Amino acid sequence: MAKQLMKGCEAIAEAAIQAGCRFFFGYPITPQNDIPEYMSARMPKVGGCFLQAESEVAAINMVYGAAGAGARVMTSSSSPGISLKQEGISYIAGAELPCVIVNMMRGGPGLGSIQASQGDYFQSTKGGGHGDYHLVVYAPASVQEAIDLMQTAFDVADKYRMPVLILADGIIGQMMEPVEIKQGNASEPVKKDWATVGWSEKDFTRPRAVVNSLYIEVEELEELTGRLQARYAKIAEEETRVELYNTEDAEFMLCAYGTVARICKTAIAQLKKQGIKAGLVRPITLWPFPYKAVHDAIAAPSVKKALCVEMSAGQMVEDVRLAINGEKEIELLGHSGSRVPTAEEIAQRIIQMRGA
Amino acid sequence: MAIVFKKTSVLTDTIMHYCPGCGHGIVHRLVAEALEELNLQDKAVGVAPVGCAVFAYRYFNVDMQEAAHGRAPAVATGIKRVLGPESCVFTYQGDGDLASIGAAEIVHAAHRGEKITVIFINNAIYGMTGGQMAPTTLVGQRTTTSPYGRDMEHCGSPIRMSEMLATIDGSAFIERVALNSTANIQRAKKAIRKAFETQMAGKGFSMVEVLSTCPTNWGKSAVESMDWLESSMIPYYPLGVKKEV
Numbered sequence: 001m002a003k004q005l006m007k008g009c010e011a012i013a014e015a016a017i018q019a020g021c022r023f024f025f026g027y028p029i030t031p032q033n034d035i036p037e038y039m040s041a042r043m044p045k046v047g048g049c050f051l052q053a054e055s056e057v058a059a060i061n062m063v064y065g066a067a068g069a070g071a072r073v074m075t076s077s078s079s080p081g082i083s084l085k086q087e088g089i090s091y092i093a094g095a096e097l098p099c100v101i102v103n104m105m106r107g108g109p110g111l112g113s114i115q116a117s118q119g120d121y122f123q124s125t126k127g128g129g130h131g132d133y134h135l136v137v138y139a140p141a142s143v144q145e146a147i148d149l150m151q152t153a154f155d156v157a158d159k160y161r162m163p164v165l166i167l168a169d170g171i172i173g174q175m176m177e178p179v180e181i182k183q184g185n186a187s188e189p190v191k192k193d194w195a196t197v198g199w200s201e202k203d204f205t206r207p208r209a210v211v212n213s214l215y216i217e218v219e220e221l222e223e224l225t226g227r228l229q230a231r232y233a234k235i236a237e238e239e240t241r242v243e244l245y246n247t248e249d250a251e252f253m254l255c256a257y258g259t260v261a262r263i264c265k266t267a268i269a270q271l272k273k274q275g276i277k278a279g280l281v282r283p284i285t286l287w288p289f290p291y292k293a294v295h296d297a298i299a300a301p302s303v304k305k306a307l308c309v310e311m312s313a314g315q316m317v318e319d320v321r322l323a324i325n326g327e328k329e330i331e332l333l334g335h336s337g338s339r340v341p342t343a344e345e346i347a348q349r350i351i352q353m354r355g356a
Numbered sequence: 357m358a359i360v361f362k363k364t365s366v367l368t369d370t371i372m373h374y375c376p377g378c379g380h381g382i383v384h385r386l387v388a389e390a391l392e393e394l395n396l397q398d399k400a401v402g403v404a405p406v407g408c409a410v411f412a413y414r415y416f417n418v419d420m421q422e423a424a425h426g427r428a429p430a431v432a433t434g435i436k437r438v439l440g441p442e443s444c445v446f447t448y449q450g451d452g453d454l455a456s457i458g459a460a461e462i463v464h465a466a467h468r469g470e471k472i473t474v475i476f477i478n479n480a481i482y483g484m485t486g487g488q489m490a491p492t493t494l495v496g497q498r499t500t501t502s503p504y505g506r507d508m509e510h511c512g513s514p515i516r517m518s519e520m521l522a523t524i525d526g527s528a529f530i531e532r533v534a535l536n537s538t539a540n541i542q543r544a545k546k547a548i549r550k551a552f553e554t555q556m557a558g559k560g561f562s563m564v565e566v567l568s569t570c571p572t573n574w575g576k577s578a579v580e581s582m583d584w585l586e587s588s589m590i591p592y593y594p595l596g597v598k599k600e601v
Contacts, residue, residue: 023434023437023438025434049437049438051433051437053430053464054460054461054463054464054467055460057427057430057460057461058427058430058433058460058461058464059430061423061424061427061430061431061434061461062430062431062433062434062437063434064421064423064424064427064430064431064434065403065421065423065430065431065432065433065434065435065436065438066434066435066437066438067434068421068431068434068435069401069434069435069438069439070438071438073434073438087424088424088427091423091424095421095422196401196419196420196421196435197401197419197439197443198398198399198400198401198418198419198439198443199397199398199418199419200397200398200418201365201417202398203398208417208418208419208420209419209420210413210419210420210421210422211420211421211422212413212420212421212422213422214410214411214422
């Protein structure tokens, strides 16, 4: 299929439909309204269901119910709305239900701004809601990558029976780019014999289904969390994704994700013109974080200094420092308040680091 | 020997954890019998709340989901939208769950005319957490968070959910019943059947509010509790059909 010019939010919504998602529950919040708007027009055409909930809290609990009944289901929101969904996300993780959540990050804390931000890294990767759980977190850096990751997100959610987060920002959501959405690419439906679809003792093919996150006995809860942790270890081994860009012989290593990573690539091109070799290590999964790849890229003998660039006051930098564990100093170029770093600013910082 | 009575197969054999004199056991049986009589066991998906009935998924012998506090109507919405009109989706919620933390979810489930059935247990108190004041606690009633009796000036008067939800267009059947006498228990059973029939006919949102007892947290015997239900609760919460389309 030929490429078409599409807005990020709409492309993500269409990609979800092509991935077999037929249920969407959401609530309006800028800058992701184009997703529910698109879904409201498209879902009835494909025999699916779009429902505007009374709140983000209700929307995520509708996702819980639908996922528990065996459906491919998603919701989307932006930072303050994602905060409201955290209770439900924790329950979904505890009940081992698959679903996809999209966060088009905006500035915070509080109402913050409606412009792009990367201030929800901690919330997304370090828990968000209460309890011992993780989400798989994908951070697309382009509209095309966001599209491709939608299919992956639904498949990974089903494979591991857990919620998966697409962590993008307002720029990815609002930007138009030429993209290709693979048509009818939905994977084979996974058998969900744990789903609540109606049961009677006459039906001996499966036990009675109970979707639940309550384990009142200590041993039972530890069995659940143990099962989750074993699953997370497997995911870290099999699903970690990272992009290495110009890392060979680089003297300066940048580390960034999402929109900021693209700006870093422009800075790398500018530096190249001045004869400065800079590379980029870009985590695509923020959880599991690609500790080894980030370590190896920065610890390489050619690398003199490393810089982490973020649209936050410095959140991912903590994982980058954990990855390098004191072997090298990691500097930070962080803007919070929704200000987007420019390529010139990043290049200038590398030049300063070179002179220092 | 001829079998003259048999426990409904829609309840499991698990021993219930409810206190002596609590109404939950009665209502569980009424709901289960109604599902059996209407031949709905294999179409039913129940949603358990947070509160004393949190373990309802152990007792109802149907597919069940356990919801977060107050969110059962939203969870039920997700289930019903996926399984469609053939399914019979019900929530089982207490007064703290439904009338306090879940007020938005219940109002909007009714407002959408969500084709689900809500069994609402009103015993005028938070049971599971140890007897705190509920939105349905009567004026003057002592609880662990209204130790001098509920003061209307300070925290308002008890909320009548059935009357409020009956004003909403999407509500198709709403009735308030009580467990204080055999006759009223029979009426409760009839109302629960009617609510399920309303859902299966696709008419809209249905709810049965059951006035129930909590001897443990009311600090009364089982018999005193039934008397108090009749003398204090029913006058404030009048029984009867509030909405029927």
